[in-house]
Every structure is written in C-alpha cells, then in structure tokens.
Amino acid sequence: MAEIVLENLCKTFGNVKAVDNLNLKIKEKEFMVFLGPSGCGKTTALRLIAGLEKPTSGNIYFDGEPVNDLEPKERNIAMVFQEYALYPHMSVADNMSLCLQVDKVPKEKIVKKLKITAGILQIEQLLTRKPSELSGGQQQRVALGRAIIRNPSVYLMDEPLSNLDAILRVAMRAELKKLHEKLKTTTIYVTHDQAEAMVLADRVAVLKDGKLLQMDKPRKIYDRPTNKFIAEFVGSPKMNFIKCSLLEKNGQIFLDAGPFSLKVSNGVWTTMKNQAPSSELTMGVRPEHVFVHTKKEKDSIEAKVYFFQQMGNVGYVELGLGNDIQVTAAVKADFEKNIGEKVFVKFDKKHIRFFDEVGEKLIA
Ligand SMILES: Nc1ncnc2c1ncn2[C@@H]1O[C@H](COP(=O)(O)OP(=O)(O)OP(=O)(O)O)[C@@H](O)[C@H]1O
Ligand SMILES: [Mg+2]
The missing domain is CATH 2.40.50.140 (Nucleic acid-binding proteins)
Structure with a gap:
C-alpha cells in the first residue's frame, strides 16, 4: 500500500499536452478514479505513474520517495492495460500466474491463489485455454486476474471492464469494490464511464484536456460540480x-x-x-x-x-x-x-x- 503524489506533472507529445500540470495526492488505501472523456489524458497519467512513460516535467512520489527514475518493475505496481496484452502462447493459468512463478512462489500457493482469483472473475473453466480461444470480455478478465493475483503496493487499472457485457460489468465492478474493501490496496482506476466512477471511487478526479477539473467524493461531484462540463458529464440523464x-x-x-x-x-x-x-x-x-x-x-x-x-x-x-x-x-x-x-x-x-x-x- 502506498500514498502517491503527483506534483506539477506534465507530459507532452509534440504539441499535444496529454497531461497538463497535474497535482494530486492519492491516499494510502484509497480507490481513486480518473474520470474524463476520450483523449483527456487518463491513460497517459496512469502510464506515467507506472513508469511506462517519462514525464516531460514534474515529479511522482510513492510514500514520499521520488520514483521518476525507477523502472516500472521497481515500483511494485500491478497494471491492467486498456489492451489486455496477454501472452498468446501461454494458457490462461500461466498468463495469470507468471509473475508468481517468476517470484518463485510455492506451487501449492499458486494453485490456491489461481483458484480464488479465477472464482472471483468467473473464469475457472477457462484456465487451460489459450488467449486466442477466449472472447474479448474473457481476455479482459484474465488480464484483470493477472493483476489481482499479485500483492502489489498499487493497482493501476485502465478501463478494465470496458469489453464486458452490461450484466458482467456490473457484477465485476461489485467484485472489484469488494476486493478493495478486503485488500485495501491503493488503486487508481481509469474510466470514461461516470456510473462506474460513482460506484467504485472513494474519490474521483475529473480530467479534461490533460487538466484536473475537480477532485472529490463521488457524491460531492454529483451534488456540487464545479463547472457545467462536470455537471453534464456526471449523471444520466444529464443536468x-x-x-x-x-x-x-x-x-x-x-x-x-x-x-x-x-x-x-x-x-x-x-x-x-x-x-x-x-x-x-x-x-x-x-x-x-x-x-x-x-x-x-x-x-x-x-x-x-x-x-x-x-x-x-x-x-x-x-x-x-x-x-x-x-x-x-x-x-x-x-x-x-x-x-x-x-x-x-x-x-x-x-x-x-x-x-x-x-x-x-x-x-x-
Ligand atoms: N504516444 C503518443 N503519441 C502522441 N500522442 C499521444 C500519445 N499517447 C497519447 N497521445 C495523445 O495524448 C492525449 C491523451 O491521450 P490518452 O491516451 O492519455 O487519453 P485517454 O484519456 O486515455 O483517452 P481514451 O479514453 O480514449 O483511452 C490524446 O490527445 C492522444 O492523442
Ligand atoms: Mg485511455
């Protein structure tokens, strides 16, 4: 579990300011949702925190320590990408447990963790299949499983439920919420779905054009949106x-x-x-x-x-x-x-x- 601080964080690609002077503190054990329309910089912000992108300027701290120069694997994070990036030649079970195998976790423990994680994600019957034999939604759940099977300091999740059908999506978001209640691992979750943000978040950070517009508890954002854009974006039908x-x-x-x-x-x-x-x-x-x-x-x-x-x-x-x-x-x-x-x-x-x-x- 870690506290994450973003300080004057900027990332530009050519003349696009993908992340524009972001200042945020994500508390230890918090479930923080980055919410905003397509292209507002959610994925870029998450990739900066993961260490997959270098900031153009600004700093990132984990528990008070700067991590700008740390490689992703040195940050003890588990990330679920918007694209699932599963290993095609490996079974679902191996895809999910690879990190545990690399860390030399005892086999019995891996089997037990696999069973629990697959149960949560309703993919027990898919463990022997290869990714190419799965639907998009099933692949997405495997990618999610690969992250939650670990015990990292931080979960970074980029639209991890976007390919699930409506019923499964609601079920999975409840599971994610329960999992967080249990593990209390600091989580940053990216979505453009305001309903998902409302249900999951301890606090929501609303982004637009790379900038932070408002950060608060979901209810507060719904009740007192600080501008008309947020008032329209959060709530359906809109204000x-x-x-x-x-x-x-x-x-x-x-x-x-x-x-x-x-x-x-x-x-x-x-x-x-x-x-x-x-x-x-x-x-x-x-x-x-x-x-x-x-x-x-x-x-x-x-x-x-x-x-x-x-x-x-x-x-x-x-x-x-x-x-x-x-x-x-x-x-x-x-x-x-x-x-x-x-x-x-x-x-x-x-x-x-x-x-x-x-x-x-x-x-x-
Ligand atoms: N590697 C890149 N090279 C150039 N521009 C990029 C790159 N990655 C992102 N961008 C641009 O930065 C901006 C933010 O992109 P980002 O992927 O962070 O948005 P997003 O909020 O995750 O959107 P979505 O909801 O569509 O996933 C966009 O204008 C995008 O075109
Ligand atoms: Mg994105």
Missing part, C-alpha cells in the same frame, strides 16, 4: 441547464428565465452577489429535482410534454417551458400523460445550482 438573469423587483431578488422566475433567498443572493461575474447566469437542475404535477400548484410552472421514455423502474419526460426551454424530469414509470399535454413543474430549490453564464464556474 438541465436554463439561462436566466438576476432581477430586483420591489426589494426582492428574482431569477428570471423568461417563462418563469424564481425568488432567490437572501443566503443564495449574498453568495451570488459576491461570486457572479454578471447578472446573467446558468441555472442547473438534475432531472430528479424537477417535480411534475398534473394540477396547478402554488408557484408551479406550466409545461408541455414533448417526449416520454420508460426505463423500467423509472421514466424520463422531456418538457417544454415556454418556447425555448426544455427540461428533463424523472417521473414514475407509470407516468400517464401524452405528448402535447399540459403539466405543472416545480424545482427542488435546495438542489438548484447556479453557474456563471458560460458555465465555467459554480457560483451557488
């Missing part, structure tokens, strides 16, 4: 955004969105006054914080049903407020309104977030 202006009327502050306006409490107003660069803002509200009523209520906003999606135990309805505003609301799966019908909407005020006009900064 609704509505452009609005701050307005003063008879000593009371309102947020005017055109077809509706909302009273702003003194607390929120004080924060906004200090933080907002202008009176033009973007309001953000998640679908589960948009309440749909069939009858008009106090302070409810009239809306029209555009579209309804039933997703098994829940439904999502797209609503039009006035001519220009469209919001998605989470509703019960048995929602019974047809397209074009009138409904009434209320927002859960506690959960409304405000960003500056362009959405670069969370204001309140």
Whole structure:
C-alpha cells in the first residue's frame, strides 16, 4: 500500500499536452478514479505513474520517495492495460500466474491463489485455454486476474471492464469494490464511464484536456460540480441547464428565465452577489429535482410534454417551458400523460445550482 503524489506533472507529445500540470495526492488505501472523456489524458497519467512513460516535467512520489527514475518493475505496481496484452502462447493459468512463478512462489500457493482469483472473475473453466480461444470480455478478465493475483503496493487499472457485457460489468465492478474493501490496496482506476466512477471511487478526479477539473467524493461531484462540463458529464440523464438573469423587483431578488422566475433567498443572493461575474447566469437542475404535477400548484410552472421514455423502474419526460426551454424530469414509470399535454413543474430549490453564464464556474 502506498500514498502517491503527483506534483506539477506534465507530459507532452509534440504539441499535444496529454497531461497538463497535474497535482494530486492519492491516499494510502484509497480507490481513486480518473474520470474524463476520450483523449483527456487518463491513460497517459496512469502510464506515467507506472513508469511506462517519462514525464516531460514534474515529479511522482510513492510514500514520499521520488520514483521518476525507477523502472516500472521497481515500483511494485500491478497494471491492467486498456489492451489486455496477454501472452498468446501461454494458457490462461500461466498468463495469470507468471509473475508468481517468476517470484518463485510455492506451487501449492499458486494453485490456491489461481483458484480464488479465477472464482472471483468467473473464469475457472477457462484456465487451460489459450488467449486466442477466449472472447474479448474473457481476455479482459484474465488480464484483470493477472493483476489481482499479485500483492502489489498499487493497482493501476485502465478501463478494465470496458469489453464486458452490461450484466458482467456490473457484477465485476461489485467484485472489484469488494476486493478493495478486503485488500485495501491503493488503486487508481481509469474510466470514461461516470456510473462506474460513482460506484467504485472513494474519490474521483475529473480530467479534461490533460487538466484536473475537480477532485472529490463521488457524491460531492454529483451534488456540487464545479463547472457545467462536470455537471453534464456526471449523471444520466444529464443536468438541465436554463439561462436566466438576476432581477430586483420591489426589494426582492428574482431569477428570471423568461417563462418563469424564481425568488432567490437572501443566503443564495449574498453568495451570488459576491461570486457572479454578471447578472446573467446558468441555472442547473438534475432531472430528479424537477417535480411534475398534473394540477396547478402554488408557484408551479406550466409545461408541455414533448417526449416520454420508460426505463423500467423509472421514466424520463422531456418538457417544454415556454418556447425555448426544455427540461428533463424523472417521473414514475407509470407516468400517464401524452405528448402535447399540459403539466405543472416545480424545482427542488435546495438542489438548484447556479453557474456563471458560460458555465465555467459554480457560483451557488
Ligand atoms: N504516444 C503518443 N503519441 C502522441 N500522442 C499521444 C500519445 N499517447 C497519447 N497521445 C495523445 O495524448 C492525449 C491523451 O491521450 P490518452 O491516451 O492519455 O487519453 P485517454 O484519456 O486515455 O483517452 P481514451 O479514453 O480514449 O483511452 C490524446 O490527445 C492522444 O492523442
Ligand atoms: Mg485511455
């Protein structure tokens, strides 16, 4: 188990800044997820930590010791690559246990570890096969097995579940979480799947264009994303955004969105006054914080049903407020309104977030 510190870490390829001044501390025993869209530098950051790439500048420390000059094998890490890189001529069992064989671990111990690891990954029946006789998802599980069979200081995992079908993926991520609960090995896990990040992480580091945008507990990132990009990237369906202006009327502050306006409490107003660069803002509200009523209520906003999606135990309805505003609301799966019908909407005020006009900064 190790604490990992990244200090002003940069990696450029030609004129691409793959990792751009990353500063991060991954605590001992922590499950850290690097989350971000394709090309944001997740794999590069992981390869730098593994020692497979040399930083252009900056430092990496394991337990306070600089590791910049250490070879990958001197860092005591186990890595699962985005491509599985299995040895084609070796059986699954040998692929998984090679590192233990090299370390001269007694045979009985290897057999026992193989059995446990293959059990966790549901590949017991595949141990004698060669990689070419496996599906992509099976190969991916073998690659995962090869890492978890060891007892390293750090696990580095690069989208290790991306080739599994939906059911297996959910099962495997639960297994990984349980495994981490048990072993408490410091883990850095790379994914572009926000749901996976939410489930697995102790903390999530959101990356974009090589830069760290936000690092926090999953719930905090979901509740208080520090900009609009994160608010959209985390959560499905994504947060609704509505452009609005701050307005003063008879000593009371309102947020005017055109077809509706909302009273702003003194607390929120004080924060906004200090933080907002202008009176033009973007309001953000998640679908589960948009309440749909069939009858008009106090302070409810009239809306029209555009579209309804039933997703098994829940439904999502797209609503039009006035001519220009469209919001998605989470509703019960048995929602019974047809397209074009009138409904009434209320927002859960506690959960409304405000960003500056362009959405670069969370204001309140
Ligand atoms: N060896 C390389 N040579 C040149 N450019 C590279 C190299 N490796 C990565 N890049 C570039 O660096 C940026 C970050 O790539 P990286 O593979 O780290 O992204 P990623 O977040 O892992 O993306 P994905 O989710 O698609 O795997 C990209 O713009 C990529 O094109
Ligand atoms: Mg990658």
